[in-house]
Amino acid sequence: MSVDSVDRRVSHRPGEASSPAAELVGNVWHLRTTEAVRQVLREKDAATQAGFSAELMPESVGERPILFMDGDEHRRQRTKVARFFAPKTVTNRYRRLMEERADALVADALAATTFRLDDLSLQYSTEVAAQVIGLTNSNAKGMARRLERLFAQPDWSPGSAPEGRLRSVWRSVRSHAPMAAFHLADVRPAIVARRKAPGEDVISHLLAEGYREPAILIECVTYGAAGMATTREFISMTVLHLLADADLRARYLAGEEEERFDILHEILRLEPIIGHLYRRAARDLDLTVDGETVAIRRGQLIDLYVRQANSDASTVGECPLDMRPGRPLPRGIGPEVMSFGDGHHKCPGNSLAIQETDILLTRLLRHELVVAKAPVMHWEDLTAGYALRDFVLTTPKPPLPVLAVSDERRGPG
Template structure:
């Protein structure tokens, strides 16, 4: 049996068969079939992140995370420029200053709680890109975290398997933090950008004619996505590097291109978001290994990112081992499906990888010692893992 270096292993999560149907639900664990589904632009719609329960028609601009069609494509094309590699490099100096400041504060205390530090770090950088710069970063971080205090649900069930009481709690736990986020973070940023537009996402949205509610919804999307996924990735990358002396030495001695390749392999192995969901709106023909299937309209497709990222037919031998620089087929990104594919591919990959590299290249030379290992848990809103309580002595 292959030795696995994967740390985010969810109990009971199957890795086979490669394509499986359970009633109206399809489980896709093959990279070939997964990409066919995610690229079926005109035959699917977003079903993850409770997208199908978000009311339609109330917003002039539907949220980019959960919209589909030409409007979504246009939105995404315009916003993508804020996350292009050449653009995010402009934030390198700010990342360096922020990382040094937070690590110096932690060193003064002797102990660094890495998951708390990375929360402040990722929120501060994301806030700069988005334009949420008129409020306290620590307080905004607490408000963003509070969005995820939601009752569990099962996306394969009617009404997500929630009771009326659970839906009421979900509404309360969602709307109250959003109201606080608007009043404390978004409203002051809007006032500033209306007077003095900047080169950030909020200024762009205002120029596109977004109203206050539309801007708020997009800020929630970018704020939580930029904070949550990058935060967990940095902690996971540090966890791997601190337990692998050879890999850590290689990382610290490498030029940036090789360091980014190492980080890309870590996040291939440990994708933060483990499942992507699509609802078929038309027939989708999928193939894998010479077999063919047809997904019918109305069926739910569960793309298992963790399984597809470890598909030996795509990533080669030892798919569950951390092998930076592994050979991949033409057209397959080093992170495979970690940042998605097709119309909803996440544009934030360059920003997330660069943020991680800047912080880790400042943390690791301080020779941190692990005081307590992180606790691993799961959040089914984003179908991802979280790591808490990772304490390091500096």
């Protein structure tokens, strides 16, 4: 079986409804159109962060992570950290690092002839994100594995389990071995070093803002998930797409940066790493969904379906599940649609993620590669997205047969 037979639209989570556009189930609103999702994310002070266990973080941690903040406090902090992720900063400060690490890791992989792409992408994304965050005072390979163990968590999604259970999960996370290992081996040495000599990174900024160690730890976990775990998955998914479509791969490798980025954004639209965003209504909110008014009441949970919003034909046009880089989109809608979120909580690292992925792929995909083992897909509860594991590539001659992508679900849902 050739790699062309692999279904490129593999991120549809089994059992996940694509309609109706809006429905109330219990006390949870489920919204599945681009415009509905965008309205909630852009409406100022209408909803608070409810995903990633934000509502369950105890006050004893101290300062709230930026991801968990809302309102004026969030806007102030977001403005301050934006400089670390600005496109110009990414190019000027981190491009050379990305190129050097991509060259070295690809050379090592090709020398081995057979390698796991998910391992390579984890190492690469960890090293890049570590520079931005400031986690540079420990062994990068060890940190990658510590983060991998740390992100293997129980279901944290709102409404998926009784609140008591989730609160107990939060308490256990603060004290369990993977968190402690990451704290002691990676975060604390970085804090100590930056107290002596501040740098241009997130940890130095947090220390200057008066953040205490527990809060810095949680920020490092947050940025670690965003900059390491999600980019890792995107790299693997993009390689899967480009190896499955020889014409698209050739177009990607021959294209200028703008065209390559269009292709990466279109893959991300089809395969969002974060499948759901959660918000809690801070006030009554009336939305227009498919011409009808949806009355969300204060205190209700809102589940925003990113995959469905990204494939909304009224936004992205005809054949919404087809790969069409450079699709014409309405004004104000980015090419990845809702994959980086929107509004004041939009992912600040979008430029970094796309550029680092492009730098690695332009080096890796210029070589002959064969899928020796197609990845196993897991469904992650923390991100409501996918994880691709045991993705084995090789450079042998003649090519080896390719197995079909298997789907192994992790956790309920």
